[in-house]
């Protein structure tokens with residue numbers, strides 16, 4: 669088995685020790701050995717006292733099966749809660765995105781489409797659902813929470829722009845997955861509580877290209893991959909990774925770019941005071957004036973969020 673086919677599970681071993689076949693690395697580091705068969709439990713004390721090899725693994729196939737089972741469970745819960753219990757529904761959305769963004773493989777990305785279907789179906793019937801979900805705030809800010817918020821603003825913008833249900837779903841999916849490439853950026857850069865060095869900034873910016881590749885390898889609409897690639901491009905060519913100009917950027921990528929900026933300015937993140945929606949819009953309007961964002965898209969977005977706050 670190659671490294672690509674194995675997933676390390678040492679940190680949450682309790683979850684895996686019973687129902688999964690677990691592997692360890694061979695001493696020469698070139699392959700994997702069986703550590704224990706599926707169905708054979710490891711004594712709890714061994715886990716507690718870390719009496720096992722430093723790193724243990726399950727197959728990627730098992731991991732995908734596990735994540736898929738959770739996604740199904742969460743989607744069923746979401747269907748139940750989304751109408752009447754926004755707090756529970758948002759919690760479920762966070763959990764499912766946390767799980768999915770941590771292992772963004774084809775099958776798992778494909779399953780997220782079902783999550784979007786559930787949210788959009790409810791949203792089209794009861795638009796207040798998006799506002800209710802946005803009102804629920806989180807204690808700890810995370811990538812999953814950011815992606816869910818961006819998705820919710822996408823639904824508002826799609827609806828306000830009179831997109832078809834299919835196009836609203838597409839935009840919502842782009843919102844959920846725009847930062848999926850961050851899985852390839854080391855945590856110490858993502859969570860750095862200081863200014864990044866030039867080298868670190870370069871690595872962080874690569875999340876756009878990673879995201880493009882991850883999504884492109886799956887079976888989703890190519891535009892979802894493009895929006896992951898282009899959401900940091902700016903109309904005047906000052907964005908990254910390619911310095912594309914306004915007319916070269918997919919309109920949906922430009923929408924995600926504005927929403928991403930808005931969400932970052934208005935969300936509660938450690939060490940930063942969130943701006944009020946109107947303050948965030950004013951700040952972004954300045955960037956529109958400087959040629960960074962498309963004025964028409966900005967106008968539509970600004971109007972679309974009036975109904976949400």
Ligand SMILES: [Fe+2]
Pocket residue numbers: 846847875899900
């Ligand atoms: Fe990003």
